[in-house]
Amino acid sequence: MDLYPLWNSLRIAGISTVIIFFIGIFSAYYIAKAPRFVKGVLDVILTLPLVLPPTVVGYILLRLLGPRRPIGAWFLEYFDIRLTMTWWSSIFATTVVIFPLMYRTARGAFEAFDETLAYSGKSIGLSNTYIFWRIRMPYCRQGILAGTVLAFARALGEYGATSMISGYTPGHTATISTTVYQLWRTNNDALATKWVLINIAISSVVLLAVNMLERRTQENVAAKTMKEA
């Protein structure tokens, strides 16, 4: 059994999770502080990929990144790089699809942050950077971790947009989800079942991790409310 799809899926999910970790957190941080109207508008735009069909996301990406489309053509001309049909093209698809998951969970965590901690920190002379990394992030740790794990799980399962932008080339762009589809199409039930089981196993572990993190978050919130009461 060729394990390339597993390795490919993991690296695509891993890389896009790292990228989205930072982008998601920073957009969540700034949008949580934005005025209500701005927040409402940005929220709709940034959450859209979560509810759009993945094929629509794939279509939009192809319209932008395809070799004859504005961004794709520019990269081809100046860097001689094709943005589609490579294994890393899938990263475009997964980052767009998982961004809302990271962004929303991180924003929820930031909004639950007790701002008086930041105010007190500032008044004793702590820099904003120090407050962000040493006080705000640890405080929101669990929510952010849960978002990261959830984003990773979703990236691992991405099919629609991925198959449109990377296609299916065995040993090249194949991921677990595109492989399962291909095996089903060619009536290779035995191998398809193996991949399905692998996928279920990974997803279960990930969800278990999310649940454990959420329980700890709830306990923290409960402890906090009790202390305040």
Add this chain to the structure above:
Amino acid sequence: MSVQVDIEKKLGSFHLRVKFEAGDEVLALLGASGCGKSMTLKCIAGIVKPDRGRIVVDDEVLFDSEKNINLSPQVRHTGLMFQNYALFPNMNVLENIRAGTRRERKTESNATREARVKKVMETFGLLSLARHLPSQLSGGQQQRTALARILVSRPSILLLDEPFSALDSHLRFRLEQEVREVMEEFGKSVILVSHNRDEVYRLSDKIAVMDNGRIVTCGDKKDVFHNPRTRHAAILTGYKNISKYRMLPDGRIEATDWGLTLESSQKTSKEGYIGIRMHGISDGEGQEGNVFLFNVLEELENPFSFTIMLQPDGKTDTRPLGWELTKEEWHRLRAPKVKVLLSDEELLILDH
């Protein structure tokens, strides 16, 4: 004056407009919640930016809208303490206090800073709690940690926002003594925000009563309590019985809410408010002046006293007066109808 504040800030329909000065003393901002007292502290600390005005602490201009000065909170050296103490939950007591010395991390050696941390922890009796997380501390220990963290950061003013409201009542009294010592030791301006008049009276030198974004009465604490000058200040300094009044042609005063006509030698306007403290009312037997016969509506038993709700005999729809007296006295006077005196010295007459 070591602190001068004159600021204005509009926030939705709320309009904050405060102006006050204080020397090296304890100034209390007394007011109901939402009156703008916490906002005032946040403006001084640089967390909220006023629309207009000027803030000076220890001859340093922290904010001046005309000269475009607005120092960042980090360099203002204003020791702001919140009612929840805002200890960093992921850091232990030692780390929390150490954070208060980070401002000097480039100008002082680590050893010097550590010595400062150790000294302040010793002063506050926190050495044995160094490794405890804030969640493992009692309310009093949290407060001490918060004060230590602030004092180690060398503030030029202390801003205390409801410092005792998160504590159980039996702890309050003891911690008040601790805070009083801290403030005396500190020796510079302290602004204390509170809605508790007893606390304010015990801890401060000067009181500013706030209502709806403005300071309605300001002065020496004894003076403010003796003569609150406005109805709002009267309520906040403990006048529980307050009625509207109008002057009658014969010079007497009709307290319309109470349904009583009173005599007073005090200067009065055509109309205004009249008040009396619950323990300002006294037994009227054998007295002269404003003595009335009241029906006892209700007896409320407190741990060490009684509060008796009174209504003038023959009236039914007037606002009752509360009379507070010792248990022994009420046991002696107890009756369905009582004669009481609202003596002129106890009456507070206000224009508005």
